[in-house]
Amino acid sequence: MLAFAEPVPITGDIVRHAGIIGWAARNSAKPGRSGPEAWVIQATPDWSTTHLEDSIDSVAERLHAALADQADRPLPTPIYRTAHRWRYARATATDRGALWNAGMRLGAAGDWLLAPRIESAWLSGRLLADQMLAG
Structure with a gap:
């Protein structure tokens, strides 16, 4: 997650399938949200598997750079930055639905x-x- 004191110059509130980004969302754009501009960024499964043991700072820096690649101009300096490994968060789906x-x-x-x-x-x-x- 990255948070900024000013808006991020990215058109739209969701980024999908962009380099190492599998999915990213402008959290602050969700209804009823207030506070700083915040983005939740998830890396692709392949990139995550390859970099599972990397440091939090390294992962956060790489995802920050990947988000910056999607911007129309340079990103503002983050006021908050963190990363977390969700080792078992992406289950392989079935075709059953329920x-x-x-x-x-x-x-x-x-x-x-x-x-x-x-x-x-x-x-x-x-x-x-x-x-x-x-x-």
Whole structure:
């Protein structure tokens, strides 16, 4: 995560599939958010695997540089910068969407059934609800 005292000169609030960036979002653009300009940046799975044991400072610097590559002009100096390893955060999705056993009245939903994104967890929940209502 990077935070800045002024807006970052990047068109749009999401960056996807840009060099080592798999996904980045302008967190401060989400509804109801206040505070400084903040970006959450996730590296691609391949880059993350290769650099899993790198230092926090090294990873944060590389992702900062990758975000800067997406800007229309130089980025302001960050007022906050950190990185974290989520070793097991990206599950390999299935094609099931949701799991429902009508006989046991037992179901399961989650991003791990569709894709490794928060919206996939929501969609999976909707699919499970549809299956439950169908019987």
